[in-house]
Amino acid sequence: MDVISIQQLVCGERVERKALGCGHGVADCGGGPRAWRLGAQEAVAREQWKLEEEKKKKLERLNNSRLNLETLADLENLVQRRRKRLKRRVPPRAPEPTVKLQPQAQLESVDLEMFLKAAAENQETLIDKYLTDGGDPNAHDKLHRTALHWACLKGHSQLVNKLLEAGATVDARDLLDRTPVFWACRGGHLDILKQLLNQGAQVNARDKIWSTPLHVAVRTKHCDCLEHLIACGAHIDAQDKEGDTALHEAVRHGHYKAMKVLLLYGAKLGMQNVASVTPVQLARDWQRGIREALQAHVGHPRTRY
Known part of the structure; x- marks a missing residue:
């Protein structure tokens, strides 16, 4: 009868004794302390691998978002994008009140004095x-x-x-x-x-x-x-x-x-x-x-x- 370790039950894995190198008359390696240490190291390695993959994806997105300013057209595209961003950020100004010009008072006739x-x-x-x-x-x-x-x-x-x-x-x-x-x-x-x-x-x-x-x-x-x-x-x-x-x-x-x-x-x-x-x-x-x-x-x- 094959013995399944607790780690295998948690991870949903089923490994045959021959693949693990554990046969009849040999101490079960799945339930010992060494198996527990290997399982913890494997989890840490898996987390590090996930972090590195996320960093690579972020770096790729950043590189794809940058523009190569090799030509004048690239510079114009960058300016247009900046203007669009500014338009989004700056709220529209309230319309200034119109000032009605008052008619100037007519000067009276000027005498010699x-x-x-x-x-x-x-x-x-x-x-x-x-x-x-x-x-x-x-x-x-x-x-x-x-x-x-x-x-x-x-x-x-x-x-x-x-x-x-x-x-x-x-x-x-x-x-x-x-x-x-x-x-x-x-x-x-x-x-x-x-x-x-x-x-x-x-x-x-x-x-x-x-x-x-x-x-x-x-x-x-x-x-x-x-x-x-x-x-x-x-x-x-x-x-x-x-x-x-x-x-x-x-x-x-x-x-x-x-x-x-x-x-x-x-x-x-x-x-x-x-x-x-x-x-x-x-x-x-x-x-x-x-x-x-x-x-x-x-x-x-x-x-x-």
Whole structure:
């Protein structure tokens, strides 16, 4: 009678004694301790084999899922697949609320006073409205000051261009016969001065007291405008009604830098004014006046040392 081990019963296996090498008179090898150890090792080996098989299958799936980027078509396919994945992941955005544009309020008509004030304050919307409605760009107030005068004084370069394009007179004169060039020099706006001169403005224009833009540039200490006027052909020794040149004005007001610029460009030291005073004599008188004023306070009880 054949003896079947417990391991064979569990595994469902039936092995003949001759195949196992166990015959009559030989101890049954199926039920001994050694058979139990072999069965446990066989189970462990079987589990390891299953794990290795699963790893091989995963590696094959991974290799099959990868793309070989050997051609441009492979790269395009990869980009398309990535885009599809992103579309799946990113939730659709909620539609943005539509903003209804409100109609702009219609500007009222701009009168002359508003037009000139807008030129001084650089309000281009009012300027455009005035010009669109057919307003005269050369309109002026009681002192004959135009919008171009105010724009030049305040330094509104774009507005100056707009007014000139609209037909503003580049040499319009106010009540003192001063053109926009005078006002640009008074404000010290070199860029606007260049604009006006490029449009044909007179560099040697004179006002009612025969002053030139050169005189104004010296009085207001704007040496950049002074130098540009000289470079554009301004008469450096031009005299006003008092006979004063720009150098007289520089000495009288103590503008050292303006004096240096004028002398550098060849201003004459011997030019006499109506009082027969040269710039050199004027400087001496100015120094003498200062010296006398200081000496008058020497020894005064209120003078502090």
